[in-house]
Amino acid sequence: MSDRIELPEAEEEELIKANGPRLIQRLGQVLRTARLHDLHNQALSGVLAGTVETTNSMTEQLGEVLMMCEDQTVHLNDRRVRTSRSGTEHLSVVSKFLRGRGAGGLIISGRNTEQDWRIALQLLKDSPELNREEEATGAQVLRLNEQLLAKEVKSIAFAPPWALKLAHIGAEAGEGNSVEINTGREIYVYIRALRAVQALQRRVRNNAPHLGLALVVQQLIELEKDHPRYWQRLLLLKDAPDFAIRHPVHSTILALALGSQMGLTRGPLVDLGMACLVADAGLALVPDATLALEHPSGEDLLLIQQHPVDSTRIALSNTRIDTSAIRRARVAWEHQRHFDGSGYPTPFRPGTQHLFTRIFAVAEAFDALTSHQPGAQGMYPEQALAALLNMRGTLLDPTVVLSFINLTGRLPLNTPVQLKSGAIGRVYRPPVDPLQVNRPRVRIFYGPDRQKLEHPLELDLLERDSDGSFKNSIAKVLPRKLKT
DSSP states (O other): OOOOOOOOHHHHHHHHHHHHHHHHHHHHHHHHHHHHSOTTOHHHHHHHHHHHHHHHHHHHHHSEEEEEEETTEEEETTEEOOOOHHHHHHHHHHHHHHHHTTOOEEEEESOOOHHHHHHHHHHHHHSOOOOHHHHTTOHHHHHHHHHHHHTTOOSEEEEOOSOOOEEEESSSTTSTTOEEEEOSHHHHHHHHHHHHHHHHHHHHHTTOOOOSHHHHHHHHHHHHHHSTTHHHHHTTOOSOSOHHHHHHHHHHHHHHHHHHHTTOOHHHHHHHHHHHHHTTGGGGGSOHHHHTOSSOOHHHHHHHHTHHHHHHHHHHTTSOOSHHHHHHHHHHHHTTBOTTSOBSSOOSSOOOOOHHHHHHHHHHHHHHHHSOBTTBOOOOHHHHHHHHHHTBTTTBOHHHHHHHHHHHOSSOTTOEEEETTSOEEEEEEOOSSTTOTTOOEEEEEEOTTSOEEEEEEEEETTOBOTTSOBSOOEEEEOOTTOOO
């Protein structure tokens, strides 16, 4: 496969935006026609000609096109393509047909011909339709690609689906404090964000320009819009290594969710996410031995306190000076200063922090408090929220702290609780009503008699009796060793 051509991000985005819907329409027509007619039928030739023209045009400019389908969404080279109602019908055909044969998408590279597509379509038609468990293995994709290469088709390949398996996140798989999630697009984007931060730190050390962050931020924003609770599951990865890489990503995910909660639109959210990812980029220039010190002083302390200046320089590099760049620079410069004016570096003149800085400060503080680091055990989420409340008005903006607590609920995801009835369970979802922070949805595992339920029961603590009183309430938070 050919190497992908590096286009400016805006140019590549416009190219995909213009050609993406047409590609989906062409592929939908091809698959509909292929199912009804012989692959050498004249009816298919006309549709295939349009498909070849569209794909060759895109690969000439992009080098390679990675198309991934997931239910009613499609991404080309990691960019989501918006389709019309008729386009959604074509997308459904493509997604269902590929997924039914174990593929999640297509990889198109170099120039392709009608014969290439006929061979690929014949392999798909000859493949048996798989059940859901077989789809997730990815084994069929390997077989299909081997058959394509055997027939000397090198410009088309099948991509495995995003949803590969079910995994547990938590202390131990199967325990009550683990969370089962689908390792689909959420994990894909999360890992991509981690790699982007890792690449950013490497480029900073090598004095090279940083690239590709805006696309990662856009993907995180899309997930926050499409699956607004996914980040709560991802952020349970608190005992994983590489805090310096995970912390910027976790802080960014939290900040984007908080910014969305506070009413920021897409443009400002992109700027906020970019600002969060580069805020601590200057730490990459601080020696590891200095960062590992528990109580740095003297020259080591000065090196650490230099990083907001370096982060500001990084935020302003490789870009024109516009509103977005200024927002990133403000957060990079201010993020070690506090709401009450304490911290470092000393400002040229007193003034209030930028809103983005105040949002980042709350998100960053929560993730730092709940993360396990060498020599320091992280807090439970409800303990960290209590700590944030104590920082209101001094280190953190009181309004932003309250917005964050409204977002997560006073008792975050997975907190073990006992109801006044005696039933025991865990917080399953935050409260629907942000003003009722102590009334989340809970999943009950043990009844009032302390007998384990055969099937967990989900309760909404906002439900009321006929007299208007709440049906269920939380009596107390339990220790974390609850088995479910």
